[in-house]
Amino acid sequence: MKKKLVSLLVCIFIVSQGFSQLSTGTIKGRILDMNKNPLPGAVIKLENSVTGTVSDANGHYMLDKVPTGKQKVFFNFLGFQEVGKKILVQQGINELSDVILNEEIRSLDQVVITATRTETNIENVPVPLQIISKEEIRNIGATRLNEVLLEQTGLLIDSDHGTGLQIQGFAADYALILIDGEPVIGRTAGTLDLSRIAVNNIERIEIVKGPTSSLYGSEAMAGVVNIITKRNLSPFSVGLQSRYRTNNTLDFNSSVASLGDKLGVEMNLDYLRSDGYDLTPNTISNTAPEFNAYTIQPKISYKFNQRTNLAVSARYYHEEQENRQEINDEQESFIVNDQGLRKDYAINTDLTHTFNARHKLRLRNYFTKYETESELNYQNDGTLYNFNFFDQSFNRTELQYDAAISATQSATLGAGFFVEEVEATRYENVNQFTASYAFAQYQWAPLEKFNIVAGARFDQHSEYSSQLSPKLAVQYRFNEKLKVQASAGAGYKAPDFRQLLLNFTNPVVGYSVFGSSVVREGIRRLEAEGRVDQILIDPDNINEIKAESSWSFNLGWEWNPLAGKDFRVKANLFRNNINDLIETAPVVRKTNGQNVFSYFNFDEVITQGVEAEMHYRPLNNLSFSLGYQYLDTRDVEMLNELKNGKIFASGENGTFRLDRSDYRGLFNRSRHSGNIKVNYHLKKLNMDFSVRGIYTGEFGVADTNVNGVYDAYDLTADDNLLWNGSIQKYFRKGLALEAGVRNMLDRRNQHVPTMPGRILFGGFSYQFSKQ
Amino acid sequence: MKPLKQILLISLLLLTAACDDDDEPEAVAPLEAQIANDIPANPQPPGPPTGALPDYTLFSFETGAIVADSDSTTTNWDIGLSGLSIIVNGGVSGPGSTEAQILTGLFDELTTAPENGYASDTAEGTAIPTGSGNGWYNYNLNGNNVVTPIPGRVIVIRTNDGNYAKFEILNYYKGNPDVTTAEFIDFNTRPPGRYYTFKYVYQPNGSRDF
Numbered sequence: 001m002k003k004k005l006v007s008l009l010v011c012i013f014i015v016s017q018g019f020s021q022l023s024t025g026t027i028k029g030r031i032l033d034m035n036k037n038p039l040p041g042a043v044i045k046l047e048n049s050v051t052g053t054v055s056d057a058n059g060h061y062m063l064d065k066v067p068t069g070k071q072k073v074f075f076n077f078l079g080f081q082e083v084g085k086k087i088l089v090q091q092g093i094n095e096l097s098d099v100i101l102n103e104e105i106r107s108l109d110q111v112v113i114t115a116t117r118t119e120t121n122i123e124n125v126p127v128p129l130q131i132i133s134k135e136e137i138r139n140i141g142a143t144r145l146n147e148v149l150l151e152q153t154g155l156l157i158d159s160d161h162g163t164g165l166q167i168q169g170f171a172a173d174y175a176l177i178l179i180d181g182e183p184v185i186g187r188t189a190g191t192l193d194l195s196r197i198a199v200n201n202i203e204r205i206e207i208v209k210g211p212t213s214s215l216y217g218s219e220a221m222a223g224v225v226n227i228i229t230k231r232n233l234s235p236f237s238v239g240l241q242s243r244y245r246t247n248n249t250l251d252f253n254s255s256v257a258s259l260g261d262k263l264g265v266e267m268n269l270d271y272l273r274s275d276g277y278d279l280t281p282n283t284i285s286n287t288a289p290e291f292n293a294y295t296i297q298p299k300i301s302y303k304f305n306q307r308t309n310l311a312v313s314a315r316y317y318h319e320e321q322e323n324r325q326e327i328n329d330e331q332e333s334f335i336v337n338d339q340g341l342r343k344d345y346a347i348n349t350d351l352t353h354t355f356n357a358r359h360k361l362r363l364r365n366y367f368t369k370y371e372t373e374s375e376l377n378y379q380n381d382g383t384l385y386n387f388n389f390f391d392q393s394f395n396r397t398e399l400q401y402d403a404a405i406s407a408t409q410s411a412t413l414g415a416g417f418f419v420e421e422v423e424a425t426r427y428e429n430v431n432q433f434t435a436s437y438a439f440a441q442y443q444w445a446p447l448e449k450f451n452i453v454a455g456a457r458f459d460q461h462s463e464y465s466s467q468l469s470p471k472l473a474v475q476y477r478f479n480e481k482l483k484v485q486a487s488a489g490a491g492y493k494a495p496d497f498r499q500l501l502l503n504f505t506n507p508v509v510g511y512s513v514f515g516s517s518v519v520r521e522g523i524r525r526l527e528a529e530g531r532v533d534q535i536l537i538d539p540d541n542i543n544e545i546k547a548e549s550s551w552s553f554n555l556g557w558e559w560n561p562l563a564g565k566d567f568r569v570k571a572n573l574f575r576n577n578i579n580d581l582i583e584t585a586p587v588v589r590k591t592n593g594q595n596v597f598s599y600f601n602f603d604e605v606i607t608q609g610v611e612a613e614m615h616y617r618p619l620n621n622l623s624f625s626l627g628y629q630y631l632d633t634r635d636v637e638m639l640n641e642l643k644n645g646k647i648f649a650s651g652e653n654g655t656f657r658l659d660r661s662d663y664r665g666l667f668n669r670s671r672h673s674g675n676i677k678v679n680y681h682l683k684k685l686n687m688d689f690s691v692r693g694i695y696t697g698e699f700g701v702a703d704t705n706v707n708g709v710y711d712a713y714d715l716t717a718d719d720n721l722l723w724n725g726s727i728q729k730y731f732r733k734g735l736a737l738e739a740g741v742r743n744m745l746d747r748r749n750q751h752v753p754t755m756p757g758r759i760l761f762g763g764f765s766y767q768f769s770k771q
Numbered sequence: 772m773k774p775l776k777q778i779l780l781i782s783l784l785l786l787t788a789a790c791d792d793d794d795e796p797e798a799v800a801p802l803e804a805q806i807a808n809d810i811p812a813n814p815q816p817p818g819p820p821t822g823a824l825p826d827y828t829l830f831s832f833e834t835g836a837i838v839a840d841s842d843s844t845t846t847n848w849d850i851g852l853s854g855l856s857i858i859v860n861g862g863v864s865g866p867g868s869t870e871a872q873i874l875t876g877l878f879d880e881l882t883t884a885p886e887n888g889y890a891s892d893t894a895e896g897t898a899i900p901t902g903s904g905n906g907w908y909n910y911n912l913n914g915n916n917v918v919t920p921i922p923g924r925v926i927v928i929r930t931n932d933g934n935y936a937k938f939e940i941l942n943y944y945k946g947n948p949d950v951t952t953a954e955f956i957d958f959n960t961r962p963p964g965r966y967y968t969f970k971y972v973y974q975p976n977g978s979r980d981f
Binding site for chain 2: 333511533534586589594595646647648649650654655656657704705706707708715
């Protein structure tokens with residue numbers, strides 16, 4: 001009804017204009033895309049007028065009653081760059097030449113979900129956000145998540161207990177990894193090994209930098225990586241992909257999907273095996289072990305009706321590793337065979353109901369389990385030397401309600417609870433924790449140029465203090481060329497299982513470590529056994545452990561100075577103040593002279609820096625980008641000690657005092673990092689070429705002078721420049737071939753065990769979709 | 772600034788020496804730091820650890836030498852070394868009255884021993900605490916099971932005779948090796964531990980000046 005009224009009014013307006021200006025003409029022509037395909041539904045409009053029309057199925061348009069004389073016509077199509085044309089209109093028919101619209105790189109219809117937990121246009125997200133498309137993943141030739149994230153500005157890959165992710169100078173413990181919005185669990189010494197996650201089935205990866213605990217709770221202190229898996233939209237599709245790499249590495253991936261009116265079924269299988277590699281041939285163990293791993297990801301969706309949808313997806317990952325190790329037990333050394341097993345599985349049930357365009361309810365249950373086993377056997381007789389296991393499970397139920405209050409306001413409310421269970425060699429019993437939480441978020445755009453996102457989350461946990469995490473983010477768009485965004489938020493990270501539950505006594509030296517949940521009991525036991533020499537901290541005075549928490553500030557801008565050209569410069573300044581970092585401290589001296597340690601909140605750390613990116617696409621088929629991050633990190637207390645002249649180092653000429661200029665920040669952080677990327681599409685042969693250089697600055701490896709700080713005299717790993725390149729050739733009917741090199745210059749660094757030498761690869765892919 | 776200070780100090784000394792005719796000009800022999808090399812602290816014989824501790828090696832700062840075990844019930848020794856633990860000749864550890872404390876600073880800058888803050892060995896703990904990060908050393912450097920003295924730790928001793936000594940532990944391995952080399956990190960080529968090398972100054976005149 002409304003529409004009719006509007007068109008009627010428009011008609012009247014046009015007619016009335018026609019009457020007032022007697023001299024008019026008609027313009028006609030055709031609108032095409034870059035590949036000369038017609039664009040139906042494109043909008044053609046006169047400047048300073050409501051006169052307009054829409055192109056037909058063949059891209060043809062005709063606009064009547066155009067006043068004669070000089071006119072400007074605009075041609076528009078969603079996701080394409082607008083074109084304006086000056087014409088001289090004469091009476092009668094004016095035939096214009098074909099208009100070609102170029103696709104917009106920042107397609108306006110790009111919708112993201114991670115930053116607000118609701119589908120939001122990327123242009124309106126007021127926090128630092130990075131999107132990695134499936135095309136980019138394909139160009140990288142990656143099989144695992146670490147290979148993809150390594151090439152992104154501001155993301156650094158950590159090599160401690162697997163490949164972890166550093167965001168804004170935080171250690172790998174502080175990045176939350178999600179698959180379709182649900183957390184991946186299973187960390188070793190804080191690191192969630194990114195090489196567990198296959199990337200063949202990914203639609204896109206969304207990375208939010210800065211604290212996002214206001215929506216996701218623990219671990220989202222440095223940022224969130226959300227892996228959005230592919231969603232099948234065609235009635236039937238099949239995909240096959242295989243790739244072979246140096247080190248006898250084979251990857252095979254297949255997928256099949258069918259989508260009906262109500263029922264959709266998908267299945268994705270991935271197999272990866274490798275011989276591993278060795279960067280230190282003089283040692284017994286391989287740097288990367290021989291392994292084989294498979295991932296199975298089934299997905300079923302069922303549409304009850306237009307409003308209610310159920311999706312059940314699952315993931316199963318299974319990995320076996322084999323290696324050898326040399327064990328040094330005080331005076332003797334021997335070799336053991338090391339067999340490792342790692343698996344995780346997850347089932348995600350997701351029920352959504354849309355009441356109407358304004359109210360949506362989502363009920364989800366997510367169950368996941370992570371298990372590892374490590375068995376060490378003496379090489380000479382095969383008898384057992386050591387067996388370790390770690391089992392962790394997580395079950396979460398969550399309800400989320402989204403409401404569109406008005407055209408400029410929306411709200412999201414959510415609540416949930418979860419149960420965690422862990423059982424492991426170094427923990428006693430099966431340990432169960434429970435937690436509940438609620439969150440709220442409000443989005444408001446009071447002006448077209450200005451929008452706000454405010455939110456907070458409250459978490460209550462059975463083992464540590466409750467946590468409130470607020471966040472406020474604003475964005476102001478000065479004009480089409482410049483937008484600025486600022487945000488402040490709190491983040492937190494729960495004490496991990498070690499910090500809560502560890503019950504460990506070093507068999508050789510005799511010191512002990514008790515987690516904060518078991519320390520009282522542990523000390524009582526030692527007392528009863530008469531093994532306590534001196535109590536340093538009374539167990540009754542030990543406060544409940546707190547989560548590590550942070551306040552962070554981000555200030556960013558995006559600048560698009562050249563109208564009509566795809567040239568963008570983006571930068572973000574960040575500062576993170578992290579408090580209550582958990583460290584060990586002695587609580588009891590035992591009769592053997594050794595200490596019992598437990599975990600306490602005391603350290604304070606600051607990370608700050610700037611991240612900048614420049615993208616330029618001079619031609620449709622050629623693009624460049626440059627990225628850089630400067631990072632400054634510091635341990636506040638240690639730096640004060642150093643400034644007060646209380647930190648020393650020893651060298652050939654004895655012990656000397658360090659000054660401020662000797663301080664290098666936190667270990668394992670690169671002050672400088674960056675990348676350069678060039679992508680070229682050769683139209684004639686339908687080929688893609690891509691070359692990327694990834695730079696990681698030097699970083700501190702070890703406190704060789706044991707003064708507790710990373711200083712100029714400690715062991716440092718050299719900087720690295722990796723050159724990666726790949727070529728894709730596309731054939732008709734969905735067939736493609738690829739070849740490439742990773743680490744072209746064969747750089748090796750013993751302090752970066754996750755970086756093998758030069759890797760050559762080649763493969764093919766086949767994709768069939770029934771439209 | 773520094774040379775000026777020195778000149779002033781020297782002239783002052785000369786002046787006082789010239790004026791105080793009555794006093795016998797004491798021979799102010801500058802105290803020179805001595806190095807004690809590879810003092811064995813109950814090193815383990817090759818083979819599985821016997822756990823047989825403590826068998827302390829006794830040391831006297833006055834003589835700069837190891838004191839025989841037979842003198843363990845005398846006040847002839849100042850400190851005893853066994854593995855990572857260091858005892859003083861006092862309290863529960865010996866018949867003497869030796870006390871000690873650990874200070875943070877540079878060895879050479881410690882020109883005057885503190886007046887207070889000393890402790891003797893008690894049942895609750897030794898004056899020089901053991902345990903990684905508690906006292907003078909860190910253990911398990913970067914997962915290599917290495918004992919490394921914390922730089923900038925100076926131990927001050929008040930001996931049985933009321934004289935003062937200061938010492939800084941430089942190394943825990945035989946031959947005072949560089950602990951950062953690959954050769955040292957490799958367990959198979961690492962020299963044996965429990966051999967102390969330390970730098971010390973002993974002030975025999977009872978003053979707190981070093």
